[in-house]
Amino acid sequence: xxxERAVVLLSGGLDSATVLAVALAGGxxxxxxxxxxGQRHDVEIECARRLAHKGRVLEHVIVDxxxxxxxxxALTGIDLKDVPKHGAVPGGPGIxxxxxxxxxxLFLSYALAFAESRMADTVFIGAHSVDYSGYPDCRGEFFxxxxxxxxxxxxxxxxxRPIRVQTPLLNLGKHEIIQLGAELGVDYSITHSCYDPxxxxxxxxxxxxxxxxxxxxxAAGIPDxxxxxxxx
Amino acid sequence: xxxERAVVLLSGGLDSATVLAVALAGGxxxxxxxxxxGQRHDVEIECARRLAHKGRVLEHVIVDxxxxxxxxxALTGIDLKDVPKHGAVPGGPGIxxxxxxxxxxLFLSYALAFAESRMADTVFIGAHSVDYSGYPDCRGEFFxxxxxxxxxxxxxxxxxRPIRVQTPLLNLGKHEIIQLGAELGVDYSITHSCYDPxxxxxxxxxxxxxxxxxxxxxAAGIPDxxxxxxxx
Numbered sequence: 001x002x003x004e005r006a007v008v009l010l011s012g013g014l015d016s017a018t019v020l021a022v023a024l025a026g027g028x029x030x031x032x033x034x035x036x037x038g039q040r041h042d043v044e045i046e047c048a049r050r051l052a053h054k055g056r057v058l059e060h061v062i063v064d065x066x067x068x069x070x071x072x073x074a075l076t077g078i079d080l081k082d083v084p085k086h087g088a089v090p091g092g093p094g095i096x097x098x099x100x101x102x103x104x105x106l107f108l109s110y111a112l113a114f115a116e117s118r119m120a121d122t123v124f125i126g127a128h129s130v131d132y133s134g135y136p137d138c139r140g141e142f143f144x145x146x147x148x149x150x151x152x153x154x155x156x157x158x159x160x161r162p163i164r165v166q167t168p169l170l171n172l173g174k175h176e177i178i179q180l181g182a183e184l185g186v187d188y189s190i191t192h193s194c195y196d197p198x199x200x201x202x203x204x205x206x207x208x209x210x211x212x213x214x215x216x217x218x219a220a221g222i223p224d225x226x227x228x229x230x231x232x
Numbered sequence: 233x234x235x236e237r238a239v240v241l242l243s244g245g246l247d248s249a250t251v252l253a254v255a256l257a258g259g260x261x262x263x264x265x266x267x268x269x270g271q272r273h274d275v276e277i278e279c280a281r282r283l284a285h286k287g288r289v290l291e292h293v294i295v296d297x298x299x300x301x302x303x304x305x306a307l308t309g310i311d312l313k314d315v316p317k318h319g320a321v322p323g324g325p326g327i328x329x330x331x332x333x334x335x336x337x338l339f340l341s342y343a344l345a346f347a348e349s350r351m352a353d354t355v356f357i358g359a360h361s362v363d364y365s366g367y368p369d370c371r372g373e374f375f376x377x378x379x380x381x382x383x384x385x386x387x388x389x390x391x392x393r394p395i396r397v398q399t400p401l402l403n404l405g406k407h408e409i410i411q412l413g414a415e416l417g418v419d420y421s422i423t424h425s426c427y428d429p430x431x432x433x434x435x436x437x438x439x440x441x442x443x444x445x446x447x448x449x450x451a452a453g454i455p456d457x458x459x460x461x462x463x464x
Contacts, residue, residue, distance in 0.1 A: 061300055068293055069345050095387050101348035102341060105385050109334060109341035113301050116333035137385040145384045149377040153337050153369040155327050 003029045005058070005120035006166075007111045010034050012047030014213060015126035015169055017191045018181035020055050022168045023124045025184050031118055032060045033111050038067035043201030044192040051190060059118070063110055070100050095134045104137035108146055108165065115163050116156050128169040128177065143167055174216030182222050189225035202229035235261045237290070237352035238398075239343045242266050244279030246445060247358035247401055249423045250413035252287050254400045255356045257416050263350055264292045265343050270299035275433030276424040283422060291350070295342055302332050327366045336369035340378055340397065347395050348388050360401040360409065375399055406448030414454050421457035434461035 006028035010016045023030050032055075034048040045062065052060040104127065111123045127138040136142060143165050150165075151157035169177050181188065193213045194203035203210050205228040217224035238260035242248045255262050264287075266280040277294065284292040336359065343355045359370040368374060375397050382397075383389035401409050413420065425445045426435035435442050437460040449456035 059300075061298060063298055063301070064296070066293060066295055068291075069295070069342060070349055095390065099387050102345035102382070102386050105382065106338075106341045106345050109338045110301060113334035113338050117302055136387060136390045139384070142381070142385040145377070145381040149374070149381040150334070150337065152371070152377045153374040154334050155331050155368060158327065158368045 005029045006122040007031045007115040008124045010048045012044040014191045019124045019126040021184035021186045030057045032057045034062045037065040047192045122164050124166045130173045175219035178216050178220040198229040202227050237261045238354040239263045239347040240356045242280045244276040246423045251356045251358040253416035253418045262289045264289045266294045269297040279424045354396050356398045362405045407451035410448050410452040430461040434459050
């Protein structure tokens with residue numbers, strides 16, 4: 001009998017690279033799914049491809065999501081490209097301005113369909129609620145509700161093999177995620193976090209995402225392999 | 233103040249055309265979303281476009297779903313194009329062979345993201361559990377669980393304006409759906425049900441879906457406006 005299969009949500013960022021390593025270390029045969037949409041830079045998709053290749057995943061699908069789903073409507077005037085480079089750092093009350101409507105719900109639903117069609121029992125997602133505490137779709141109670149809904153709405157759930165949603169990073173800070181990944185041998189040089197990379201895909205070193213990443217490596221006591229475009 | 237907005241899942245079939253009419257009759261400003269994937273015939277998408285145009289919806293998005301999400305993998309060997317033309321009729325135990333992994337979950341998640349980004353409070357879906365009783369994702373308890381999950385995982389839910397999922401056809405038989413639509417003035421000549429249309433998009437009149445549709449019109453006592461390719 002073969003190993004258990006899992007679908008990993010792989011963005012190409014630091015968190016999902018770590019989750020991929022967790023799934024592989026857990027003995028799963030891994031399939032990966034990556035989403036391309038308004039907010040994503042090509043360099044991040046390319047990182048996802050390289051991570052999937054390096055992790056020898058069984059299958060990697062890249063799904064385009066039309067930009068008008070999340071935004072870009074004349075009705076709302078929201079444009080994902082206008083997402084602020086600063087302001088996503090925690091500490092303030094409420095939901096961060098970088099919230100994207102129902103994003104994790106849509107991503108998990110794709111992963112669920114992909115998992116069920118491939119007879120995978122588990123979906124891994126790199127959500128965490130420590131550094132960014134305000135996202136409704138990064139909370140444990142949301143993931144529990146998603147699992148319940150999925151158990152009721154799928155054939156495998158009705159037949160007694162509901163798909164589990166695993167969130168191994170949920171209660172970890174960025175430095176703990178990096179420490180975990182380093183122990184598992186993640187090559188963070190092929191991950192991308194920057195909101196505003198230069199034309200060669202190098203990180204700016206200054207946006208919120210870069211700053212959280214840098215601080216994470218510092219706090220973890222691990223050298224930061226990121227190629228920054230400017231000398232920081 | 234404007235009217236309330238709703239997103240209608242519009243396949244181009246008889247059921248979703250009826251639901252569109254219900255939403256319009258309910259006074260909503262309607263946005264429509266249609267999915268194109270392996271199993272869909274172009275003629276059905278074209279029906280969706282015509283229904284949306286006729287219903288003067290505010291916005292209509294057509295979303296491509298990669299065929300490998302639901303099937304078509306070398307790992308499983310399932311191909312949606314091989315879905316049987318017969319065998320979907322109710323009466324047998326268990327889940328119909330025409331079940332597609334997590335399809336309604338994915339469709340509703342897209343509708344949810346679209347609704348939240350457009351400040352719509354309601355999603356309409358034409359699911360019903362009378363004629364096809366075995367689908368897990370066409371049951372009331374599933375829709376309730378989806379609403380709960382969505383309330384926890386979206387900004388609007390957390391802020392106290394959770395999106396409702398309306399299923400006005402849930403407990404209706406096909407003939408009741410047709411009677412309802414006829415009362416609301418639905419033009420069923422621009423809806424499509426056939427699994428196996430000819431090259432001009434005309435219905436075969438013989439597949440399960442055609443037969444259920446025909447029987448529905450008969451039982452409703454309403455002339456069937458469907459253009460059949462062969463003389464039935």
